[in-house]
Amino acid sequence: MVNDSIIAGPELDNNSAMKVLKGKKGSLVKVGVFRRSEKELIHFEITRDVIPTFSVDIAFMPNETTGYIKVSKFSATTFTEFKKAVNNLLENGMKNLVLDLRGNTGGYLQEAIDLADEFMEKGNIIVYTKGRNQPKEVFYSTAKGKLEENKLIILIDENSASASEILAGAIQDNDRGLIVGRRSFGKGLVQRQLDFLDGSALRLTVARYYTPTGRCIQKPYDNETGFDGYYTESYHRYFNGEMTDQDSTHFNDSLKFVTPGGKVVYGGGGIMPDIFVPIEKDERLGFYNKLFQKGLMYRFAFKYTDDNRKSLQKYNSFSEFNEGFNIDPYILKKFLKYSVENDVETDKEGLAYAKGKIETLIKAYISRNLFDDKGFYPVILPSDSVFIKALQLFENPV
Structure with missing residues (x-):
């Protein structure tokens, strides 16, 4: 009301x-x-x-020397938010940074350029644009960045697009850090809006974005792929095995580019990671996937938080909650009953295999309901294979 x-x-x-x-x-x-x-x-x-709409979901120290920042989009305030987060992490002893751009579909170009600038010395190419009837425009790094000396790993996936790809491509092509995860979406068009007297408008593509080595970020769209093929290309990656097996991805020699440090990188649309981490594809996850696709862990966590709000008030901080609260057998039993009520029968074998994942996600969602994103990521990341790989790479560089 x-x-x-x-x-x-x-x-x-x-x-x-x-x-x-x-x-x-x-x-x-x-x-x-x-x-x-x-x-x-x-x-x-x-x-x-x-x-206000914030774009830095969380910044925290998962260990004594490593900082983690999740940027969900590039808004007008992203760089300001990022600088504030970085200052706090540096004060807490950060030497390494994991910058998570997974699921970040882009936004303001200048914010991505400003972030890239923080990691580079003056005079490096960050990105350039080029069109059939548009002059080439190059964006360079400027003054000394605050994070030039810190080790950097950027996480990307098939939903990282546009400004995210510009930032990841700049870091990769300048040999400034590692890119970990899966190939990004491949969206890199420069558009100009033409307004008409009747209030309608036309957005005209006038150029494309290119990484410093000359890779076109935009994935192909032509008569062969068609409109539907362009928008379903990410699904084809999954069914073709690209998201589960690195050897399923093949490139022509014409798509090979070399960074100043001698590293081979590939074009063809999107940013290919330096270190590939597949999505989980295991038949034993069938039960878990049904629960996840129907949003049952999320919905149950919301209901549980609402039903038990008074008892949960004893946790005055996230650290107290994280140490003192776990999904015990009673809560799990209630969840399984809830899932049956929502047309997902319990698969005993699937439950035995994915029990830890189910419990972790329910706890993470409850924690988010209580403490926002500051309560979600510290719970979920320790079981995140891409994040785990990033931490391993800081300890044992390739």
């Missing part, structure tokens, strides 16, 4: 709810919230304000 208006129910959509919630900055809105753990609505009076 917002003021005197009911905004829940099958006939009300999110847009209708948002119209009631939004208002002039500084004005008050009364909100009634229903929780399963409470018998009556809980009432709040909220002062309306501009809500």
Whole structure:
């Protein structure tokens, strides 16, 4: 309920709810919230304000010398957020940095360039653009960066795109750090918007982005692949085995490029990692995958948090929660009952194989409900194969 208006129910959509919630900055809105753990609505009076959108989800030290920063997108404030996070990590003794760009679909180009600049000495090419009727424009690193001396590993996957690929390509082509994970999406077009008098607009592609060695970031799109082929290309990677087996990826000699340090890198669309880490593909994960695809761990964690909010209040901080809370047999039994109620029967063999993964993800989601992303990543990362590989590479460089 917002003021005197009911905004829940099958006939009300999110847009209708948002119209009631939004208002002039500084004005008050009364909100009634229903929780399963409470018998009556809980009432709040909220002062309306501009809500900032953050792009650095978390920055923390997984060990004494390594920092981890998760950048989910490149917004107008990303570089400012990044600098603040880096300063805190350096004060805590950071020597190595894991920069996680997995799932980052891009955003502001300048923010990605500014981040790359922090890792490089002056005068290195970060990215350049080139088009049929557009002059070549080159972006260089400028003054001394704060992180020039720190070891760097960037994590990417098939959903890392655009500005993420520009940053990863700049680091890779300048031999500044390692790229770990799987080939990125391959989105690197420069577009110009043409506005028309009727209010409509046309976005015209005028150039493409290239990494310092000359690799085109944009994956091919032509008459052979077609519209559907372009947008389903990532699915074809999975079924062709590229995401599970590095040997499934083949390149023509024309797609080979060499960095100043002598490392061979490959074009053809997207950024190929220096160190490939496959996705898990195991028939024994069938039960886990069903649960995950239906969002049952997420939904159960939300319900559990709501039903047990009072008892969970004893954890005053994430560290207390992480040390004191575990998914015990009673909670797991409740989850399995919940999954059956949602049409996923328990597979005993699949449960035995994936029990640890299921319990970890439920705990991570509960932790996120209590402590936001600061409670999610420290729980989930210790079992993340790509992150584990990054830590190993700091200890034993290739």
